[in-house]
Amino acid sequence: MPEFRLYNSLSRSIEPFVPGDGTTVKLYTCGPTVYNPAHLGNFRTFLFEDLLRRVLRMRGWAVEQVMNLTDVDDKIIKRASERSISITDLTDPVVETFHADREYLRIQRAEHYPRATAFIPEMIELVKRLEANGIAYKADDGTVYFAIDKFPTYGRLSRLDTREIRAGARVAQDEYAKENAQDFALWKAAKPEDEACGAAWDSPWGRGRPGWHLECSAMAMAILGETLDIHAGGVDLVFPHHEDEIAQSEAATGKPFARFWCHGEFLLTDGAKMAKRVGNVSTVEDLRTNGVSAAALRHFVFSTHYRKQLNLSGGALEASMEAVRRVGDFSDRLSRERAGNAGLAEAADTLIVEATTALSDDLNAPRALGALFDFIHAANKALDAKGTDAGALNRARDAFRQVNAVLDLVPDRGTDDxxxxxxxxxxxxxxxxxxxxxxxxxxxxxxxxxxxxxxxxxxxxxxxxxxxxx
RNA sequence: GGCACCGUAGCCAAGUGGUAAGGCAGAGGACUGCAAAUCCUUUAUUCGUCGGUUCGAUUCCGACCGGUGCCUCCA
Structure with missing residues (x-):
């Protein structure tokens, strides 16, 4: 197998990747904020991470993946307050929906799904470390901030000039009591509405709740250790979220937080980012009602490289449904046939080489799909020609199984009814x-x-x- | 305004300094009672436009046009 290479946002280049300990990849993936069911844009990122996870395993490494569930934040508190319920009452059902959707899309289960509210002590500890290092300060409003001036490499990941606010940029309205407009909150002082819905905890700085960025740093380090192999998420998280995670974590530990940063591009609809704010979202629920199988959506997502924007359109989805129909028919045929021939064995060998090469090259799923369809074509042709070689058939089955273990494109036909x-x-x-x-x-x-x-x-x-x- | 990315056939989409994968759709044929599935043939002399570098560029450089994202919460 060729070496595994992955684009690292930190260096903005493709680099060879091997886990730090040589055997287990410590993978942290930013998960959903559970106030609303995740939409297909969110799931494009989770599907990219599923691809990453499966390819890492194809390479023979174990994967220990964490996907956090952000179950306390401004939107959650606002909604819980509106309904006069606790944040837990609000988020529990959404977490359930998330997992149901995740399973529908065949996204493999991560090893850990930590909820932010279950890691408050770890978060407080992290802030204490930062405070001890002279990097965190409590402002007059009771909120603890991170002083970016004390962290000289701030901005390394996003390469944004943080000093100036340019014309055209959207600027935060409320600056509170920060020393520097760019400083971000580590621990937010509790407001009455936070207390009302159970979103406030005791801390050395008084009642409050964790800042969003802090959650990921604390949970990642608590579960996976102080240096991750890969930290992944959507491109929109590069700044400020990932930048702030790096700052907090490295300022506390003095160690690199993540060796690789990987970012998936957006799913667009009608040429614009899919977002609740834009009002152009669709969900897994919509997929189900429109009869779009998980296999079809996976095909659709994997037909474009993960670092390139993908536009959701009815036509593209239909093409994927038909493509995946072909994969399913072929899979059935492979189970049904009794023997093959030399041509079939050759096609199988080619598939393995081409698909593993493509997937090892910065997760080039579109190219792997090309290899898969080349194989299906060649194998159908070989099977049409008949043969008596059972070993060749087994090789084809094995090759198909291996590649499908990553892409997972055989539609479920419900013939077990x-x-x-x-x-x-x-x-x-x-x-x-x-x-x-x-x-x-x-x-x-x-x-x-x-x-x-x-x-x-x-x-x-x-x-x-x-x-x-x- | 700053920082990036993208522009390849009707649609979706890989790709390389040396002559364009794959999927969908379309056309013709084989097979079939007819279909379906499968197979065969066919569908970009051309990769947004204009320049430049080069023996040679879709691939490198520049300009321009068009599109998207980030710079606030955001997958």
């Missing part, structure tokens, strides 16, 4: 009888009945097969 299966078999028997009598009018009528139920059929010399198409 035994009641449906029995009914379909009865219809097919009736149709077979009609065909035997050359009563094609009746045969076509039965086929139409099946089609109306979403059942597609294929006649072959060995009998008639059927599948659910939607």
């Amino acid at each position: 035994s009641e449906l299966a029995t009914w379909v078999e009865e219809q097919l028997a009736a149709r077979a009888a009609a065909r035997a009598k050359r009563d094609f009018g009746e045969a076509d009528r039965v086929r139409k009945v099946l089609e109306d139920k979403g059942i597609a059929i294929e006649d072959s010399p060995s009998g008639t097969r059927w599948k659910k198409v939607h």
Whole structure:
């Protein structure tokens, strides 16, 4: 296998990657803020991280992944207050929805899903360390801030000039009591509405709650240690979130916080960033009601490189549904066949080489998809030519299984519904009888009945097969 | 205003300093009772525009045009 290379936002270049300890990749991925079900834009990032995770495992490394659940922040408090419920009452159901959506999209479960509210002591400890290092200060408003002037490399990741606020930039309105406008909150003093919904904790600086950036630093280091192998998230987190995480963590430990920073690009709709604020979001729920399978969405997402913007359109989704139909048919055929030939074995070997090379090259999933479809074409052709080599067939099955273990593109057809299966078999028997009598009018009528139920059929010399198409 | 990214066939999308993967859609054919699936053939002399470097550029450089993101919370 070629070496594994990954784009590192820190150096803005593609670098060879190997886990620090040589065996287990410590991966931290910024997760959702659970006040509302995540939309497809969020899931594009989680899908990119799923790809990363699966490729790391394909490379033979173990992965210890953390995805945090931000369950205390301004929006959560605002919404909980409006409904006069606690933040936990608000976030619990959303966390459940997140996992249901995650499973629908076949995003592998991370090892840890820490909730911010479960790590308050660790967060307080981190602020205390920063305070001891003379980098954190408590302002008159009771909030503890991080003094960026005390951290000389601030801005290294985003390369934003923090000194000047330029015309056109959106500027924060409320500057509170900070010493420097760029300083960010580590620990926010509690307000009455925070107390009312259970979003306030005791601390050395009085009642309050953690700042957003602090959550990730504290949880990442508590679970994975002070230096991560990879920290991933969406591009919008580069500044200020990731920049601030670096500042807090490194100012506290004196060690590099993450060796690699990886950022996934946005999903756009109608040419604009998908965001609740823009009002152009769609959700996993929408996918389900429109009959878009997880496999189809995965194909759609993986058909564009993760560092490139992707525009969601009906046409593209339909193309992916059809592409994935082909993958599913091929997968069925591979299970059904009994033997192959030299051409099939060769196609299998090519697939392994091409797909692993593409995926190892900064997760080039589009190229891996190209290799997969080349393989499907070559394998179909070889299988059409028949053969007696069972070993060749096994190689093809194995190669397909390996690549699909990363991409996961076989649509679920729900043919395990035994009641449906029995009914379909009865219809097919009736149709077979009609065909035997050359009563094609009746045969076509039965086929139409099946089609109306979403059942597609294929006649072959060995009998008639059927599948659910939607 | 600052910092980046992107512009490849009808649509989506890889890619390389040496002559354009793949998917969808379309056309013709084989197979089929007809379909479906599959296979075969076909669909960009050309990679936003204009210059430059080069033996040679879609690939490097510059300008311009068009699009997007970040600079506030944000995947």
